[in-house]
Amino acid sequence: MSQPHVVVIGGGFAGLSAGRVLRNTNCRVTLLDRRNHHVFQPLLYQVATATLSPGDIAAPIRWILRKARNVRVLLAEATRIDVAARQVHLSDGSPIAYDFLVVGTGASHTYFGHNEWGIHAQGLKTLEDALEMRRRLLLAFERAERESDPARQRELLTFVLVGGGPTGVELAGTLAEIARQTLRDEFRSIDTSAARASDSACWRFSGLKKSWVNDTRASVWNRSGLASWNRRNSSLVGSTMRNVSPMRNVNFCASRRRTIVSF
Ligand SMILES: Cc1cc2nc3c(=O)[nH]c(=O)nc-3n(C[C@H](O)[C@H](O)[C@H](O)COP(=O)(O)OP(=O)(O)OC[C@H]3O[C@@H](n4cnc5c(N)ncnc54)[C@H](O)[C@@H]3O)c2cc1C
Numbered sequence: 001m002s003q004p005h006v007v008v009i010g011g012g013f014a015g016l017s018a019g020r021v022l023r024n025t026n027c028r029v030t031l032l033d034r035r036n037h038h039v040f041q042p043l044l045y046q047v048a049t050a051t052l053s054p055g056d057i058a059a060p061i062r063w064i065l066r067k068a069r070n071v072r073v074l075l076a077e078a079t080r081i082d083v084a085a086r087q088v089h090l091s092d093g094s095p096i097a098y099d100f101l102v103v104g105t106g107a108s109h110t111y112f113g114h115n116e117w118g119i120h121a122q123g124l125k126t127l128e129d130a131l132e133m134r135r136r137l138l139l140a141f142e143r144a145e146r147e148s149d150p151a152r153q154r155e156l157l158t159f160v161l162v163g164g165g166p167t168g169v170e171l172a173g174t175l176a177e178i179a180r181q182t183l184r185d186e187f188r189s190i191d192t193s194a195a196r197a198s199d200s201a202c203w204r205f206s207g208l209k210k211s212w213v214n215d216t217r218a219s220v221w222n223r224s225g226l227a228s229w230n231r232r233n234s235s236l237v238g239s240t241m242r243n244v245s246p247m248r249n250v251n252f253c254a255s256r257r258r259t260i261v262s263f
């Protein structure tokens with residue numbers, strides 16, 4: 001094999017690492033991603049809470065790998081891998097042959113088999129997710145400002161975070177900061193600091209996370225688990241709780257599911 005062709009699917013942390021390790025080696029490398037940019041996911045929550053702009057946490061993959069002369073970057077989506085024929089099939093139907101294949105397609109959030117929750121509960125894995133979450137969060141404050149019914153105002157200013165991992169906890173903390181500091185002087189009909197974040201931790205909360213969340217005045221439904229979504233009044237129903245009051249702003253930070261490329 002004179003110059004092996006390595007195909008890397010995905011320009012996330014894994015794909016970029018592969019590209020960097022293989023640069024200036026005797027390989028021809030093709031890195032393909034369905035987006036033209038790499039996203040630094042650990043800071044997505046800051047875009048979702050309007051603390052950072054999308055451009056602050058994303059960079060073109062082509063630019064990142066510009067000095068790797070043997071690496072070619074393609075904007076393309078892999079839909080199927082034919083292991084026997086050593087080919088990656090793209091969404092436009094064209095195949096790319098490889099000698100070696102690196103799959104770094106990441107993960108997506110999961111709704112535990114309830115994909116219908118996706119309409120109501122925003123996940124946080126991509127820039128698009130972060131911008132949609134940001135839109136919903138900021139609109140909730142705007143709607144509350146125009147609302148005269150205190151119960152409905154309270155409902156609008158209650159944010160539910162499903163998942164008590166780092167993302168859920170960081171979101172709770174930043175939401176508290178926004179509500180108590182950033183937006184404090186900007187509204188006239190609402191006290192933004194009265195906003196509540198509820199974190200439905202489906203798994204065990206560590207002591208550290210618990211104290212952090214308590215500090216943000218978030219309430220935690222520890223190990224409540226989620227059983228269903230009550231469509232009639234837009235409420236989440238926990239498996240160990242009879243009911244949870246209506247809450248419109250639900251954000252999914254729970255668990256992960258591997259991104260599937262079929263073989
Ligand atoms: C909100 C959030 C906060 C996080 N915070 C931390 C943290 O603080 N510390 C930490 O260590 N980790 C953190 N993580 C986890 C970390 O970001 C991930 O573990 C890491 O990004 C995984 O890298 P990856 O390359 O496997 O996947 P990704 O970074 O997800 O990259 C996958 C790439 O593959 C592309 N792709 C997917 N499917 C296809 C396809 N079919 N065809 C072509 N391209 C495709 C995607 O467009 C993407 O660019 C966080 C994650 C999130 C979502």
